[in-house]
Amino acid sequence: MNRASLKSLAILTCLWVSTVACARHPQPNAARTVTIAQWGQEKYLIYLPVYVAMEKGLFAKRGLGIKLTFTGNDDATFAAVISGSAAFGVGDPTFTAISQEKGFQGKVVASIVDGVALWGVTNNPRVPVIDKPSQLANLRIGTFPPPSTTYTLIKQLIEETPGLRGTRIVSAPIGSEVALLQARKADIVMELEPAASIAESNGFRVVYSCPRFFGPFAFTGLTTTQTLIEREPDLIQRVVSSIQEAVVASHRNPEIAMEVAKKLFPTLAGIVLEHAVNRMISENTLPQSVAVSDEAWQKALSARIAVGDLKRPQATNLGSERESDETATFTQLSSPAEPRGTRRWLPPSAWPSTADIAGSYSPGRG
Numbered sequence: 001m002n003r004a005s006l007k008s009l010a011i012l013t014c015l016w017v018s019t020v021a022c023a024r025h026p027q028p029n030a031a032r033t034v035t036i037a038q039w040g041q042e043k044y045l046i047y048l049p050v051y052v053a054m055e056k057g058l059f060a061k062r063g064l065g066i067k068l069t070f071t072g073n074d075d076a077t078f079a080a081v082i083s084g085s086a087a088f089g090v091g092d093p094t095f096t097a098i099s100q101e102k103g104f105q106g107k108v109v110a111s112i113v114d115g116v117a118l119w120g121v122t123n124n125p126r127v128p129v130i131d132k133p134s135q136l137a138n139l140r141i142g143t144f145p146p147p148s149t150t151y152t153l154i155k156q157l158i159e160e161t162p163g164l165r166g167t168r169i170v171s172a173p174i175g176s177e178v179a180l181l182q183a184r185k186a187d188i189v190m191e192l193e194p195a196a197s198i199a200e201s202n203g204f205r206v207v208y209s210c211p212r213f214f215g216p217f218a219f220t221g222l223t224t225t226q227t228l229i230e231r232e233p234d235l236i237q238r239v240v241s242s243i244q245e246a247v248v249a250s251h252r253n254p255e256i257a258m259e260v261a262k263k264l265f266p267t268l269a270g271i272v273l274e275h276a277v278n279r280m281i282s283e284n285t286l287p288q289s290v291a292v293s294d295e296a297w298q299k300a301l302s303a304r305i306a307v308g309d310l311k312r313p314q315a316t317n318l319g320s321e322r323e324s325d326e327t328a329t330f331t332q333l334s335s336p337a338e339p340r341g342t343r344r345w346l347p348p349s350a351w352p353s354t355a356d357i358a359g360s361y362s363p364g365r366g
Contacts, residue, residue: 031065034239037086039077039220040174041070043264045193045276046117046220047090048257048286052246055260062238073174075147078106081223088239092149093221093292094304097319101311105226108319110240113220114287114296117280118150119196120208122188123181130188130208133157138166142180142189145171147309149219149300150190153210156306178204194261194268197276201269211283218292218300219285244290251288254281292316 036050043051050068053059059066069086071077077091082104096106120130120141128135136157143150151171158164170186172179178199180186188208191199200206222243229236250257254277261273280286297316304310 031060031063032235033065033067034059034088034235035067035069035086036222037069037071037077037080037089037091039071039074039089039091041072042175043068045261045265045273046113046280046285048250048260048277048280049112049243049246049290050090050222051264052250052257052260053242055263056246056249056256058242058245059239062242064238064242073145073148078223081106081225087224087228087235089223090220091223092300093218093223093297093319094149094300094310096221096223097301097314098304098310100314100319106223106319107226107229108218108221108223108292108297109229109236110222110243110290111218111220111287111292111296112222112243112290113285114216114218115283115285116149116153116210116214116217116219117192117285118153118190118210119193119206119279120188120210121178121181121191121196121199121204122207123204124187127187127205127207133161133213134163136161136167136188137163139187140168140170140185142170142172142177142186144174144177144190148174149303152303152307152309153214154190156303159306193276193280194265194273197272197279198268200275201272209283211285214299216293216296216299218296221292222290240290247287247290250286251281254278257281257286 038047038050050066054066054068069080071080071086071089071091074092074095077089078095078099080086081089082099088109090112093108093111096108099106127139130136141154143154145151146155151169154169158167158169170180175195177186177189177191178195180189181204190208190210196206222240224236257277258274261277262268262270265273277286294316297319298313301310301314301319305313
């Protein structure tokens with residue numbers, strides 16, 4: 001073998017050794033892939049906090065790459081978390097409380113939708129704008145199938161409101177609610193955004209606002225397991241802090257949320273998306289903070305108790321990860337000087353202000 005060949009072999013050997021070393025010892029800045037299971041079969045505008053964090057690089061700057069999977073109904077979403085096929089779930093947070101009764105330690109670590117993000121849509125001219133529950137008397141209400149939050153809340157409303165015995169639920173697969181109206185099988189259907197604004201742009205009327213009726217409500221949360229919380233508090237910190245940054249930035253500058261919405265739904269008219277995002281922000285279903293309030297959590301549990309999914313009340317800190325003093329939450333925020341993995345508990349008052357987070361953003365920048 002000549003000298004040139006020996007030199008080439010030496011170079012190749014060094015390259016091979018370097019490649020193996022990198023594979024065995026990943027670089028500290030390499031992104032870690034984290035799987036999040038999401039309710040439904042596609043992206044929904046109400047989950048903008050997660051999408052803003054993804055699209056604006058908020059997960060990435062914390063060394064995370066997000067793999068989003070669609071799991072169908074709420075029970076399947078939480079099952080993905082329990083089985084370990086997903087580290088986190090985006091769905092009905094009360095399934096963590098239900099799991100507590102069955103001996104499994106599920107926890108909610110962040111609020112994704114803070115309020116019942118459903119709006120009643122109709123094409124029936126006889127259906128008025130609903131100002132009080134009694135106006136739903138004798139109507140057929142279209143919802144997602146059980147055990148979805150939508151079905152559960154409407155069922156509870158019918159059972160607890162005098163005069164609604166003639167009101168009935170017509171459930172349909174996720175995404176086919178408007179078809180119930182078109183087939184005259186329902187008088188009013190409950191829709192998420194952007195479906196509500198799409199229907200409105202097509203001549204349907206939005207006549208009912210669940211956020212206004214129900215107030216603060218733990219509608220959608222980021223769920224995980226107690227095992228993961230204890231084993232990898234640093235991972236929880238990075239994921240939750242990314243979403244917290246997203247919600248604060250979106251309220252400080254709605255153009256950020258609008259830009260992401262238009263990127264995710266390029267086939268929808270801009271005016272439709274603007275209407276939908278403004279509705280979510282103005283009615284506070286897009287949370288101003290990822291902290292799960294006691295009021296919102298207990299309302300959500302009451303709905304599950306009313307329909308028999310949950311046997312008895314629970315303290316908020318059982319299903320929602322919080323510090324023993326009720327003002328604190330699991331969200332952990334590290335200062336630049338802190339090494340990753342430092343475990344700190346901070347109350348919401350200590351989180352970065354809107355100006356601190358959103359001041360550096362402008363549409364078009366990650």
